[in-house]
Amino acid sequence: MLVSKGYGTPNAQSPLGPFAFSRREPGPNDIAVEILYCGVCHTDLHQVRNEWGGSRYPMVPGHEIVGRVNQVGGAVKKFKVGQIAAIGVIIDSCRKCPSCLHGEEQYCDEGPTDAYNSVDRVDGSITKGGYSDNYVADERFAHTVPANLDLAGVAPLLCAGITTYSPLRHWNVGPGKKVGVVGLGGLGHMALKFAHSFGAHVMQFTTSARKIDDALRLGANEVVLSTDANAMKAHTKSFDFILDAVSAPHSLDPYTALLKKEGTMALVGLPDKPPVLNVGNLIFKRAALSGSIIGGMPETQQMLDYCGQHNITAEVEIIPIQKINEAFERLLRQDVKYRFVIDMNSLG
Numbered sequence: 001m002l003v004s005k006g007y008g009t010p011n012a013q014s015p016l017g018p019f020a021f022s023r024r025e026p027g028p029n030d031i032a033v034e035i036l037y038c039g040v041c042h043t044d045l046h047q048v049r050n051e052w053g054g055s056r057y058p059m060v061p062g063h064e065i066v067g068r069v070n071q072v073g074g075a076v077k078k079f080k081v082g083q084i085a086a087i088g089v090i091i092d093s094c095r096k097c098p099s100c101l102h103g104e105e106q107y108c109d110e111g112p113t114d115a116y117n118s119v120d121r122v123d124g125s126i127t128k129g130g131y132s133d134n135y136v137a138d139e140r141f142a143h144t145v146p147a148n149l150d151l152a153g154v155a156p157l158l159c160a161g162i163t164t165y166s167p168l169r170h171w172n173v174g175p176g177k178k179v180g181v182v183g184l185g186g187l188g189h190m191a192l193k194f195a196h197s198f199g200a201h202v203m204q205f206t207t208s209a210r211k212i213d214d215a216l217r218l219g220a221n222e223v224v225l226s227t228d229a230n231a232m233k234a235h236t237k238s239f240d241f242i243l244d245a246v247s248a249p250h251s252l253d254p255y256t257a258l259l260k261k262e263g264t265m266a267l268v269g270l271p272d273k274p275p276v277l278n279v280g281n282l283i284f285k286r287a288a289l290s291g292s293i294i295g296g297m298p299e300t301q302q303m304l305d306y307c308g309q310h311n312i313t314a315e316v317e318i319i320p321i322q323k324i325n326e327a328f329e330r331l332l333r334q335d336v337k338y339r340f341v342i343d344m345n346s347l348g
């Protein structure tokens with residue numbers, strides 16, 4: 001067994017605190033990494049507090065992991081000891097259903113194994129995440145990192161990055177398309193960077209007036225305060241695609257109203273309560289409301305390589321792990337620019 005230390009919680013009511021546990025020894029196809037950085041996703045907060053149901057305790061969250069390889073199994077081909085590796089939300093899957101065979105492990109028929117809060121397919125334990133000093137995973141579910149990128153800024157690419165890259169690619173966001181991003185948080189700011197980089201005309205929707213300048217700096221052609229009904233109406237029936245990355249319950253209707261005929265709105269944000277829908281906004285335009293989750297292993301590597309080529313990383317505020325509970329509260333107040341990343345050195 002590998003001895004691990006991290007931050008975890010025994011139940012939905014307690015704050016995160018120091019927690020010791022163990023991981024399986026790396027098998028022939030596994031790598032073990034010493035974690036350098038782990039991003040703080042709003043999903044961690046939803047899961048720690050059991051806002052979606054199904055949380056398993058004790059829980060160690062964290063699925064935006066960048067580390068240095070310190071052990072490799074005998075059959076490992078992609079990594080050598082000392083190399084940087086990145087591990088995201090998915091650390092295993094059935095590997096034989098049509099989605100897995102297509103490299104879309106996020107849609108595995110049996111359900112992927114997540115970095116935490118899942119049953120490990122190898123030893124049956126409950127997976128523990130990256131708010132910790134080490135991680136063990138099959139190399140198939142680990143990624144190489146372009147050497148030119150800042151590692152703290154890379155960590156959020158493993159969830160916020162791929163979760164926005166994948167739908168923007170799937171719906172062919174690019175030149176000539178008018179694209180909206182709803183919510184300028186961890187996911188939203190990556191969506192903005194990618195949509196801009198892909199050449200679309202991008203509009204950022206935000207509820208936070210203080211974020212307008214940042215949105216323009218991060219690549220928005222225009223910014224609309226979604227609380228301003230008149231400003232919203234000015235864009236009626238003009239969008240090809242809108243990506244919604246909001247963490248809290250909110251009405252989708254003001255956005256579906258902005259879709260063109262046959263436009264698509266895709267949801268990646270997963271609030272704890274479902275929306276009520278004005279179906280007319282869809283049927284009178286043959287518009288689509290869809291959703292998307294993370295991304296498969298080949299596309300995650302493709303996204304990292306794209307980020308290397310285009311020098312794209314997340315905007316991060318680095319925190320010591322001792323500040324994680326405060327960071328959760330700040331996340332709820334939308335007081336982060338634009339992703340907290342834990343420096344795992346702080347574990348001591």
Ligand code: NAP
Nearest residue numbers: 042183184185186187206207208246247248269270293294
């Ligand atoms: P985040 O950093 O907290 O950003 C969420 C943003 O939503 C905020 O910055 C804010 O943007 C907006 N917002 C928050 N409360 C709002 C409210 N009451 N009304 C309207 N807008 C509000 O969160 P994140 O880490 O980006 O995650 C966003 C959501 O995506 C979470 O629900 C998370 O669980 C989910 N998620 C899904 C996937 C997937 O694969 N589908 C992957 C990762 C995360 P403004 O200040 O600009 O309004």
Ligand code: ZN
Nearest residue numbers: 041043159160
């Ligand atoms: Zn996440």
